[in-house]
Amino acid sequence: MTAPVRTRDRHEAxxxxxxxxxVPAGLAFALIALPVVGLGLRTDWPRLPELLLSEAALDALRLSLLTASCSTVICIVLGGPLAVVLARGRLPGLQVLRSIVLLPLVLPPVVGGLALLYLVGxxxxxGQGLELAFGITVPFTTAAVVLAQTFVALPFLVVSLEGALRTSGQRYEAVAATLGASPALAFRRVTVPLVLPGLLSGAVLAFARCLGEFGATIAFAGSLQGTTRTLPLxxxxxxESDVDAAVALSLLLVVVAVVVIAIARPRTVAS
Amino acid sequence: MTRRLLAVGAAVLVLAGCGGAAPAETDPSPARTLTVFAAASLTDVFTELETRFEADNPGVDVVLNYGASSDLAQQLVNGGPADVFAAASASTMATVTDAGLVEGTPVVFARNRLQIVTAPGNPEGIAGFADLARPDLQVVVCAPQVPCGAAVERIETATGITLTPVSEEPDVRSTLGRVTTGNADAGLVYVTDVGSVGDAVEGVDFPEAEQAVTDYPIGVLATAPQPELARAFADLVSGADGQAVLAGAGFVGAP
Structure with a gap:
């Protein structure tokens, strides 16, 4: 699968x-890479283990991984079908629907957080209905963090998967149908395996976006150690108080981001 | 060829625009600019004092940069250009004095204390600090890393009452916002913040607030481009005129 891609690359080069x-390419690269180098230079390396192993840092890391995982699962479960509908559905106004789905990509996350606050606050x-009917308040809970992350990360999964669905086309499903497969069977046995790489890279992108989420979380969920205070928060x-700790934690986020990119990259190239 | 030149020209123009206009370009007269970094809680007071100072000193433009004291202190330590720094706590001012950036010793010009903030009419009947520990209440405070949260911690230590807030906000304005939007039942903010939003909230005084009064120091920076104007502005703030405006906003006078 990857071998022909590589030969073509070499040919194009x-x-x-x-x-x-x-020149501009080098500048663009420096613009991205140099600030990270700056972060490394500013790091208090001897104190790094102590700073990263503080209770607050471990709580935040645990919460970040937990919420980002939950949000990614929700993105797959809800965003997957949405991508299929957008790519293959025949519905008037699908174009408008697609633009709305892209909204969180364009909106500043803090606006998303405020929007969530005025809906489920x-x-x-x-929010008023939930409190009256079930006595549930959403803001200031871990669920609010997951909701905020899902809001900002959904379009990443939907766009990535929709692209995979469009490039793969529907020829194989058509063949499956002539062989007597029901739409559900063809979807399960043909479509899903075909777009699996696209789904995976979309999921990794969504996970990365969740890990980095700040604006919507602080505006909607608040900030409390162990409950809503994720790593970016x-x-x-x-x-505000300990710049060394802030730099150390930033470095941790950079490392996590590099790992995520390393996992996601080969698949993005292949698709 | 012409088209290519046009494209390059357009790109250069856009880049030049991105760079932002230098002050000299926007103001052709040889006016002097005084840059003041001030804690966000001083917004109303310093905006009024700016008008007064500019009236007293024709040709002077006061540029105010408001923000969290700790943010401003970090900016100054990292080379941010300013003439005057007014902080909301002694510790944030210490960040700047320790870096050797302040001329002389900063002067405390005002003090602030915490107040309980509730929805208008105080529907939960909160009468004092101890009520904030009630389990049925959603209470928000500032995080201990920022001055208003450090004050809460001092009161908790002094009273032996520990609060279980639903959120520890990164600054006093977002703490206030949780209550004005109705998402929290009560919060702890500065008395001057309560005053700034009018009838949208209600403030409840509590005697324990005296345990954690915050000092506001002002200092002239050693690197000030306009040292004389900077001293004059600091004098205005700590002088009778400044004190009157501060008192009007709910600040307690200098000790």
Whole structure:
């Protein structure tokens, strides 16, 4: 699967690039890479283990991994079918629907957090009902963190999977249908295995977006150790009092991000 | 060729625009600019004092930069250009003085204390600090890392009452926001913050607040481009005029 892709790459590289491109390309790379180097230079390496193993840091790491995992599962369960509908559904107004799904990609996350607050907050339309009917308040809970992360990460999964669905086409499903497979069987045995790489890379992207989520979480869920204070929120808070701790935690997030990219990259190239 | 030149020209123009206009370009007159970094809780007071200072000193433009004291202190330590720094706690001012950036010794010009903030009419009947520990209440406070949260911690230590807040917010304004939006029943913020939002909330005084009064120091920076104006501004703030405006906003006078 990957071998032909590689040969084609080598063939394309032989054509050569205009030399002028190297300058802005180098600048762009430096713009991304150098700040991370700066972070490394500012790190208090001898104190690093102590800073990363503090109770607050461990709580935040645990909470970040837990909430990002939950949110990613919800993204797959709800976003997967949404991507199928967007890619293959025949519905008037699908184009409008797609634009709305992309909204969290464009909106500042803090706006998303405020929107959630005014919907499911205690005075919000849905929030008031939940409190009256079940005595549930959503803000300030771990569930609120998951909701905020799912809101911002959903489009990453949907867009990635929809792209995979479009490129794979529907020829194999058509063949399966002529062989007597029901739509459900063809979907399960043909479509899902075909777009699995796209689904996985979408899920990894969504997971990464969840890990980095800050704006929507702080606006909607609040900040309390062990309940709502994820790693980015702890970085923001630590910055106020202990810059070394903030830098150490930032470095931890960079490492997690690099791991996520390392997992996701080969599949993105292959698809 | 012409098209390519046009494209390059357009790109250069856009980049130049991104760079932001230098002050000299926006203001052709040789006016002097005084840059003041001030704690967010001073917004109303310093905006009023800015008008007064500019009236007293024609040709001077006061530029105010409000923010969390700790953020501003970090900016100053990292080379942020300013003439005057007014902080909301002695410890954030110490960050700047320890770096050798302040001329002389900062002067405490005002003090602030905490107040309980509730929905208008105080529907939960909160009468004092001990009530905030009631399990049926959703209470928000500032995180201990910021001055308003450090004050809460001092009161908890002094009274032996430990609160179980639903959230520890990164700054005093977001703590206040939780109560104004109705998502929390009560919060602990500065008395001046309660005053700034009018009837949207109700403030409840409590005697234990005296255990954690916050000092507001002001200092002229050693690297100030306008040292004389900076001293004049600091004098205005700690002088009679400044004290009157501060008192009007709910601040307690300098000790």
């Amino acid at each position: 032989a054509v050569g690039l205009p030399r002028l491109l190297w 205690r005075t919000g339309l849905v 702890l970085v923001y808070l630590a910055r």
